[in-house]
Structures are given as C-alpha cells and as structure tokens.
Amino acid sequence: MNYDDKIKNFVDEKNRDYDLFLFELRKFAGENNIPIVSNEVAGFLSLILDLKKPKKILELGCAVGYSSILMSRFLDKNGIIFSIDISEKMIELAKKNFDLAKITCVELIKGDIKNVLPGLILNGQKFDFIFMDCAKGQYVNILPFCLDLLNLNGIILADDIFQNGNILKKRLEVPRRQRTIYTRMNNFINSIFENKNLESKIFNIGDGVIVSKKIL
Numbered sequence: 001m002n003y004d005d006k007i008k009n010f011v012d013e014k015n016r017d018y019d020l021f022l023f024e025l026r027k028f029a030g031e032n033n034i035p036i037v038s039n040e041v042a043g044f045l046s047l048i049l050d051l052k053k054p055k056k057i058l059e060l061g062c063a064v065g066y067s068s069i070l071m072s073r074f075l076d077k078n079g080i081i082f083s084i085d086i087s088e089k090m091i092e093l094a095k096k097n098f099d100l101a102k103i104t105c106v107e108l109i110k111g112d113i114k115n116v117l118p119g120l121i122l123n124g125q126k127f128d129f130i131f132m133d134c135a136k137g138q139y140v141n142i143l144p145f146c147l148d149l150l151n152l153n154g155i156i157l158a159d160d161i162f163q164n165g166n167i168l169k170k171r172l173e174v175p176r177r178q179r180t181i182y183t184r185m186n187n188f189i190n191s192i193f194e195n196k197n198l199e200s201k202i203f204n205i206g207d208g209v210i211v212s213k214k215i216l
C-alpha cells in the first residue's frame with residue numbers, strides 16, 4: 001500500500017460512522033453499489049453544518065437517505081430538509097430508512113432536479129444550505145437556480161468535483177465518453193469561482209468539494 005492509500009484509509013477510519021444506523025446504512029449502500037457521501041466528506045459536511053446550524057436545507061440527490069439523516073442531526077430547532085431524487089427506487093428506500101431512523105424532518109421530492117427547482121423558486125422557497133450531490137453534469141445548469149434558492153450568507157457544498165482527477169487533464173486525454181461531463185464540470189468550477197455573489201473555496205476532500213457562501 002502506498003503512502004496516499006495509507007493516509008486515505010487512516011482518514012476514512014478516523015471519520016467512520018459512530019452512529020450504528022448510519023454505519024449499517026453505509027454498509028448497505030456499499031453492498032448494493034449505491035454511491036453515497038464518503039466518510040471524509042461526511043465529516044467535513046457535519047463540521048460545516050454544526051457551525052451553520054441551518055433551518056432549511058436543500059439536498060440535490062437523496063439516494064438511500066444517508067446524507068439526509070446525517071444532516072438532520074445539525075438542523076436548527078424545527079428545521080426542515082427538502083431532498084430531491086429522480087429514482088423511484090431511491091425515494092422508496094429513503095422513505096423506509098427515515099421511518100426506521102424516526103426522522104420526520106425530511107420532505108422527499110421525486111423528480112428531475114432541473115424540473116423541481118423552478119417550482120421551488122415559484123413557491124418562494126429559500127434555503128440556508130444546499131448540498132449538491134446529484135448527476136455531476138447537471139451542476140453547471142442548476143447553479144443559477146441554486147443561487148435563487150439560497151439565502152444571503154447561505155452555503156452551497158458541491159461534492160465530487162474532481163471527477164477522479166479527470167478535471168486536471170487536457171480534454172483529449174479524457175476518455176471520449178467522459179468528455180461531456182468533463183467540460184460541464186470545468187464550466188461549473190469556472191462559473192462558481194467567477195460569480196461575484198459567491199465566495200468560494202475548493203478542498204481536496206473525498207473526490208473534491210467546493211464550498212461557496214452567498215455574500216451578495
């Protein structure tokens with residue numbers, strides 16, 4: 001095992017779930033090839049939420065509900081999470097897991113994020129924290145909606161932005177089938193850093209994370 005792998009395992013072990021329910025849910029997701037937030041990003045997410053204590057969270061990509069359950073622990077009193085997923089199967093699994101974990105503060109929305117977000121804007125919804133964890137090729141398209149939905153001083157955390165290191169390659173070095181997502185992710189990173197309404201920082205955590213605060 002090389003140094004990088006040893007460090008990765010060490011970090012993973014230190015950030016492991018101490019909560020038995022989340023530990024079992026992570027195991028279930030792993031056994032069923034359902035991607036969920038890494039232990040490292042989960043630790044970082046928890047830290048930010050603990051400092052922020054949001055009242056309203058918007059989650060883009062719920063899957064089995066792992067990150068919703070994690071985030072629910074840091075909500076302010078009477079807080080709520082809106083969590084969107086396109087997959088009927090994921091919505092059913094998340095529902096079951098919220099019941100088992102006795103979580104009542106998550107409102108699940110089944111649908112394609114790009115169709116759901118305009119509706120939330122029309123309804124006048126505003127959020128203190130947005131966790132972007134859906135199809136990575138969508139990030140650049142949904143960013144303007146997220147900005148509309150975010151309160152001043154609100155935070156966006158976007159996960160998996162390095163695309164396993166592809167992001168640093170030249171376009172022609174990236175396998176052909178991954179080039180669209182490569183271009184879109186680069187556009188997303190540029191737009192989020194160029195946006196004058198946001199103050200953004202990038203972190204080498206998990207497969208890359210951007211944290212942006214709405215300052216204007």
Ligand SMILES: C[S@@+](CC[C@H](N)C(=O)[O-])C[C@H]1O[C@@H](n2cnc3c(N)ncnc32)[C@H](O)[C@@H]1O
Pocket residue numbers: 035036037060061062063064065066067068084085086087090111112113114133134135138
């Ligand atoms: C990485 S998983 C989310 C993991 C979850 N946040 C966690 O850490 O527990 C991504 C999820 O996004 C959903 N998804 C992908 N594209 C979507 C879209 N356009 N609209 C809604 N959901 C989408 C997928 O069905 C999948 O369940």
